[in-house]
Amino acid sequence: MGYEPQADFGTPLVVSDTTISLTIDGRAVTVPAGTSVMRAASEAGGSIPRLCASDNLAAFGSCRLCLVEIEGMRGTPASCTTPVAEGMAVKTQTPRLQKLRKGVMELYISDHPLDCLTCSANNDCELQDQAAAVGLRDVRYGYAGANHLGSSLDASNPYFDFDPSKCIACSRCVRACDEVQGTFALTIEGRGFASKVSAGLASDNFLGSECVSCGACVQACPTATLQEKAVKEIGKPERAVVTTCAYCGVGCTFRAEMRGEQVVRMVPWKDGKANRGHSCVKGRFAWGYAQHQERVLSPMIRSSIDEPWREVSWDEALSHTASELKRISARYGRNALGGITSSRCTNEETFLVQKLVRAGFGNNNVDTCARVCHSPTGYGLKTTFGTSAGTQDFDSVMDADVMLVIGANPTDGHPVFASRMKRRLRQGAKLIVIDPRRIDLVKSPHIEAAYHLPLRPGTNVAVLSAMAHVIVTECLADEAFIRERCDWDEYAHWAEFVGQDRNSPEALEPVTGVPAADLRAAARLFATGGNGAIYYGLGVTEHSQGSSTVMAIANLAMATGNIGRRGVGVNPLRGQNNVQGACDMGSFPHELSGYRHVSDPDARALFEAAWGVPIDPEPGLRIPNMLDAATDGTFKAIYIQGEDILQSDPDTKHVSAGLAAMECVIVHDLFLNETASYAHVFLPGSTFLEKNGTFTNAERRIQPVRKVMEPLNGYEDWEVTQELARAMGLDWNYAHPSEIMDEIARLTPSFAGVNFARLASQGSLQWPVNEAAPDGSPIMHIDGFVRGKGKFVVTDYVPTDERTGPRFPLLLTTGRILSQYNVGAQTRRTANVVWHEEDLLEIHPSDAENRGLKSGDWVRLASRSGETTLRATVTDRVAPGVVYTTFHHPATQANVVTTEFSDWATNCPEYKVTAVQITPSNGPSEWQEGYEALSTRSRRIADPVPAE
Amino acid sequence: MSVGTPERLAYMANQIATNLALTNDPVAATAEHIHSFWTPAMQRTLASEALDRLGPVARAAMIQLDADAG
Known part of the structure; x- marks a missing residue:
C-alpha cells in the first residue's frame, strides 16, 4: 500500500446495545449510545477539525477547535466531549464556527515556528492540516510577542527528539503515557502560558526520566514536537506494510513505514488485535539490527572450529552441508543427526525444519527453544485441559476482576500486554502477585497489588497447594462447575490431597516463606473476587516442577470455575514471538504438528502419505539429550535455525562440550552468535522484515509476517531450508510460504481453515480454525474441555535437589529486562544498550553488607557448575538470600552458572533456582577469559583467495 | 548405543x-x-547400565517396559 496515515475517529469506540440516531450536517447517522458527536461525524465520513483528540485517548476538550453547533443547545460545545442524543441535529460547518476555529488556530500559530518547509513533519502534521482546514491565512497577533520558540531541544532519547518550541500543549503525549502505556512519566508542568510538557522532574530529560520509550507519546503528538529521529534523518515514509513484530509473544502488529527499501519507522497498527495500537521500546524502535554491520551475508564453511571461516557461494555451502549430513548418516546411522527449530522464525520455516528432520534425516530428533521455556506449558495444559495452549485472548483481561500473576514480569517481558493489565487494574480489578522479586507491577503509579506473596524460589507448587487447601477446606470451590465440566472422582482425589493438614498455608510457611495469613487472604480473594484470570511466565515453567506447577495452576482455575468465558482462564505469557507456533508446528521430538504423538498410527499415516516417506514411530532426542549423546559420541550433526543454545541454554560448559564433540554443526542465523563458535557451516539468515510467513502469538493468534524489503542475504529462511533439503535429494518445490501453510492446514486439524487469503482478509485467526470454529477460537473450552472432562492432577510438592549450603548459600534466579530481548543478539545491536549495557546482579542490602559490597562493585558469581563476574546492584527488590540477574550479554554468560537440573516431565531447565555464592572480585573469571579468546579466534574470516 | 550418561538417565x-x-x-x-x-x-x-541406580518405582517401570517390549 502507499502511505496514508492511519484513520483516527477522534474519540474511542463505544460498544452499546442501544443505538442513537441523529443528523450531522443534514445527514442521518446512527451510532451506539455514548458515542461522541466527533466520532459520529467521523464514522459518517465527515471530519471535524481537532488537535487534542485521538481515538485511543479519552476525550479531553482542551483545544477548542472541534466546536459544533447543536440545535436547541446554547453556545458551541466541543464535539469530542459531547455525547450524541436521540434526534440531535448537529452542524459542523457554519460561518460562526469557521470564525471561532480560525481565531483559535491563530493563537496556536502565533507561538509556533513557521518552518514548515524544513520541518520533519511537513505534510505529515496535524497542526498544518488543521490550519489548512480552518482556512488560516494570516495571524493578526504577529510573532514578536512572548513565545516558546527559543525552548531547547531534548535529544537525549536515542530514538526520538522532544522539541518544546513546537509544542501546542495539547496534552496528547501526557494522556498517552497515562492512559495507553500506564507509566505516568509525563506531566504538564506550570500553569497558563508557562505550561509545558515535562518528563518527570524539571531537571529530567527524557532519557533520565521514568519514560519507557514505548513511543505512545510520539505517536500521539500532532506536531513535530515528539518526532522519531529516523524521520528527521530519512524523511517522510512513502509506503506502509502491515507486519508482525519479531520480539515477544504478545505479537504486536506494526506498519513498517518505508522509504524505498529503508525502514523509516515502525508504527503500531491500530487494527492489530493483539496490541490494539500500542507498542514497546523493542518493537517500536529496536529494529536497526537488521542492517547492523556485524550481520553475516555470505555463507561460510570450515572443516574445523580451529580454522578461520571461509566464505563460499550458496551452492558450495549447501552441497557441502548436504554431503556432510549424508556422510555422517551413512557412517554413524540416521539417529546421529538432528535439528533445532526457532521460535524467532515463522510457522512455515519451523514446519520445514521439522519436516527436513523427519522426512530427510529419517528420525524425530527435532526440538525447539520451547524446550527451555514453555515445554511444561505444553505438557501441563495438554494433560489437564487437552490442549497445549492458553485459554484466552488478550482482550479477555478487560473482563477480569482478579488477576493472579505468578512467575511473570509483564512490564518487562510482555510490556504491551502489561499496559492492558494496568488499564484494567486502574479500573478496579484486584491483583495478586506471586514472585520472589517485587516486580514493577506490585506497585506502580495508580496500581498496587492486593497481595504480593514473595515466595522462596522453587516453591511454586507448595504455594499453589496451600491456596488450593484454603479453597477446598473453606468450601470456596465451584462445585457446580466441577460436577458439570470435570471428572468428579479425580477432583475428589485431588481435594482430599490438598485438604490435608500438610498442605495448609501454616504448615507450608516455613517452606515457602510466605506468611500464611497473606496466602489465605489471597486464596479467598481469587476464589470469591469474581472473574479470576491467571497469567504466568517462565518463573513457573523453568523449575524442576515446572510441569507440576502448570497443572497446579490448571487445578486452581478449574476448582474455582474460572475457565470457559471472558475474564478468566489460564494464560501462559510466551517468551518469544513464535513459541506457540513453533510448538504447534511439530517441533517437539515426540509430536507431529497439532500435538499428535508420533506413536499415533493415524497421524503418522497422514504425513507418510503426504511426504512419501515412513515416519519414525519412536520419540526423538530433546536438546539436552542431543548434547548428552554428542558427548557420548553417538550424535554427530545438528542443524540449528535461529537459536543460540550456547548462550541461552543452561550449564554452558555442558553445551559447549556437546557442540565440540559433533562433526557438523550448522548454524543458520543473522550473526555469528555464540553457538557459531562451535559451528562448521554458517548459513546467513533473514530478518522478519525480509520474509513472508506467519507467527502465532501467546493467544494462539496466527498473524501475517510480510516482506517489506528484499533479504540482504539473498534468501528467506524457508528458501534456505528448502535448498538444503533439495541438496539432500528431497523433492521440495514450494514457491511461496502460502503453499507451506496450505500443507500445514491439510495435515493439522486445528489449522484446517487457515490460509494466507483468509489471514489477509481477516487480519489474524486464533486456532483452532476448523469446521466447528470457522472464524477461529478467541476463548477455549467454552462448553467443554478439548479432552472431554477437565482433569485434576495431584501435584505433590517435591523440593528441588538444588540446595543452598555453606559453599553456596544464596539462591540465584534469572530473568529479563524491558530493553533487551532473550540472548540480546538483536537488541544488543541497537541503541537499546543505553538502558542496559551489561547484566547486573541484584542483591539484597543485608547480603551485600555481609559481603562488604556496594552497588557498582564487581562480584564473582559462583555455583557448582561454574563462575562468572559482573557488577552488583544493591536493592530490596530481591529478598534476603536471593540474587537475580539477566542473561542478555555473552560477556557475562549467566548460564555458565546454571545447572543441569530440569523439569521432571519435559527437561525444561531449572534456570530459576541455582545455589550460588557471591564474593568481591577484581577481574573476569577464568572461564570468561578463556571464552573471550575462543570467541575472537572462532570468528576469524579468511581473506578471499585472489582470482588467478 | 548409549545416549546420555547412565547416571543422568x-x-x-x-x-x-x-x-x-x-x-x-x-x-x-x-x-x-x-x-x-x-x-x-x-x-x-x-535398562542395561543403570537399573541398580533406580528406586523401586522407576525400576519396576523399566521392568514393565521391558516386558511390554516382549
Whole structure:
C-alpha cells in the first residue's frame, strides 16, 4: 500500500446495545449510545477539525477547535466531549464556527515556528492540516510577542527528539503515557502560558526520566514536537506494510513505514488485535539490527572450529552441508543427526525444519527453544485441559476482576500486554502477585497489588497447594462447575490431597516463606473476587516442577470455575514471538504438528502419505539429550535455525562440550552468535522484515509476517531450508510460504481453515480454525474441555535437589529486562544498550553488607557448575538470600552458572533456582577469559583467495 | 548405543517416578511417561547400565517396559 496515515475517529469506540440516531450536517447517522458527536461525524465520513483528540485517548476538550453547533443547545460545545442524543441535529460547518476555529488556530500559530518547509513533519502534521482546514491565512497577533520558540531541544532519547518550541500543549503525549502505556512519566508542568510538557522532574530529560520509550507519546503528538529521529534523518515514509513484530509473544502488529527499501519507522497498527495500537521500546524502535554491520551475508564453511571461516557461494555451502549430513548418516546411522527449530522464525520455516528432520534425516530428533521455556506449558495444559495452549485472548483481561500473576514480569517481558493489565487494574480489578522479586507491577503509579506473596524460589507448587487447601477446606470451590465440566472422582482425589493438614498455608510457611495469613487472604480473594484470570511466565515453567506447577495452576482455575468465558482462564505469557507456533508446528521430538504423538498410527499415516516417506514411530532426542549423546559420541550433526543454545541454554560448559564433540554443526542465523563458535557451516539468515510467513502469538493468534524489503542475504529462511533439503535429494518445490501453510492446514486439524487469503482478509485467526470454529477460537473450552472432562492432577510438592549450603548459600534466579530481548543478539545491536549495557546482579542490602559490597562493585558469581563476574546492584527488590540477574550479554554468560537440573516431565531447565555464592572480585573469571579468546579466534574470516 | 550418561538417565527416571508417586498406578504412569518421551536408545541405556541406580518405582517401570517390549 502507499502511505496514508492511519484513520483516527477522534474519540474511542463505544460498544452499546442501544443505538442513537441523529443528523450531522443534514445527514442521518446512527451510532451506539455514548458515542461522541466527533466520532459520529467521523464514522459518517465527515471530519471535524481537532488537535487534542485521538481515538485511543479519552476525550479531553482542551483545544477548542472541534466546536459544533447543536440545535436547541446554547453556545458551541466541543464535539469530542459531547455525547450524541436521540434526534440531535448537529452542524459542523457554519460561518460562526469557521470564525471561532480560525481565531483559535491563530493563537496556536502565533507561538509556533513557521518552518514548515524544513520541518520533519511537513505534510505529515496535524497542526498544518488543521490550519489548512480552518482556512488560516494570516495571524493578526504577529510573532514578536512572548513565545516558546527559543525552548531547547531534548535529544537525549536515542530514538526520538522532544522539541518544546513546537509544542501546542495539547496534552496528547501526557494522556498517552497515562492512559495507553500506564507509566505516568509525563506531566504538564506550570500553569497558563508557562505550561509545558515535562518528563518527570524539571531537571529530567527524557532519557533520565521514568519514560519507557514505548513511543505512545510520539505517536500521539500532532506536531513535530515528539518526532522519531529516523524521520528527521530519512524523511517522510512513502509506503506502509502491515507486519508482525519479531520480539515477544504478545505479537504486536506494526506498519513498517518505508522509504524505498529503508525502514523509516515502525508504527503500531491500530487494527492489530493483539496490541490494539500500542507498542514497546523493542518493537517500536529496536529494529536497526537488521542492517547492523556485524550481520553475516555470505555463507561460510570450515572443516574445523580451529580454522578461520571461509566464505563460499550458496551452492558450495549447501552441497557441502548436504554431503556432510549424508556422510555422517551413512557412517554413524540416521539417529546421529538432528535439528533445532526457532521460535524467532515463522510457522512455515519451523514446519520445514521439522519436516527436513523427519522426512530427510529419517528420525524425530527435532526440538525447539520451547524446550527451555514453555515445554511444561505444553505438557501441563495438554494433560489437564487437552490442549497445549492458553485459554484466552488478550482482550479477555478487560473482563477480569482478579488477576493472579505468578512467575511473570509483564512490564518487562510482555510490556504491551502489561499496559492492558494496568488499564484494567486502574479500573478496579484486584491483583495478586506471586514472585520472589517485587516486580514493577506490585506497585506502580495508580496500581498496587492486593497481595504480593514473595515466595522462596522453587516453591511454586507448595504455594499453589496451600491456596488450593484454603479453597477446598473453606468450601470456596465451584462445585457446580466441577460436577458439570470435570471428572468428579479425580477432583475428589485431588481435594482430599490438598485438604490435608500438610498442605495448609501454616504448615507450608516455613517452606515457602510466605506468611500464611497473606496466602489465605489471597486464596479467598481469587476464589470469591469474581472473574479470576491467571497469567504466568517462565518463573513457573523453568523449575524442576515446572510441569507440576502448570497443572497446579490448571487445578486452581478449574476448582474455582474460572475457565470457559471472558475474564478468566489460564494464560501462559510466551517468551518469544513464535513459541506457540513453533510448538504447534511439530517441533517437539515426540509430536507431529497439532500435538499428535508420533506413536499415533493415524497421524503418522497422514504425513507418510503426504511426504512419501515412513515416519519414525519412536520419540526423538530433546536438546539436552542431543548434547548428552554428542558427548557420548553417538550424535554427530545438528542443524540449528535461529537459536543460540550456547548462550541461552543452561550449564554452558555442558553445551559447549556437546557442540565440540559433533562433526557438523550448522548454524543458520543473522550473526555469528555464540553457538557459531562451535559451528562448521554458517548459513546467513533473514530478518522478519525480509520474509513472508506467519507467527502465532501467546493467544494462539496466527498473524501475517510480510516482506517489506528484499533479504540482504539473498534468501528467506524457508528458501534456505528448502535448498538444503533439495541438496539432500528431497523433492521440495514450494514457491511461496502460502503453499507451506496450505500443507500445514491439510495435515493439522486445528489449522484446517487457515490460509494466507483468509489471514489477509481477516487480519489474524486464533486456532483452532476448523469446521466447528470457522472464524477461529478467541476463548477455549467454552462448553467443554478439548479432552472431554477437565482433569485434576495431584501435584505433590517435591523440593528441588538444588540446595543452598555453606559453599553456596544464596539462591540465584534469572530473568529479563524491558530493553533487551532473550540472548540480546538483536537488541544488543541497537541503541537499546543505553538502558542496559551489561547484566547486573541484584542483591539484597543485608547480603551485600555481609559481603562488604556496594552497588557498582564487581562480584564473582559462583555455583557448582561454574563462575562468572559482573557488577552488583544493591536493592530490596530481591529478598534476603536471593540474587537475580539477566542473561542478555555473552560477556557475562549467566548460564555458565546454571545447572543441569530440569523439569521432571519435559527437561525444561531449572534456570530459576541455582545455589550460588557471591564474593568481591577484581577481574573476569577464568572461564570468561578463556571464552573471550575462543570467541575472537572462532570468528576469524579468511581473506578471499585472489582470482588467478 | 548409549545416549546420555547412565547416571543422568537414572536421575531423570527417579525424578519422574517421584513426581508421579501419587497417581493411581505410579509404576504404570512412570513407564508410560518414559515410553512416550524417551528414545528407545535412552531406555536401553538405562535398562542395561543403570537399573541398580533406580528406586523401586522407576525400576519396576523399566521392568514393565521391558516386558511390554516382549
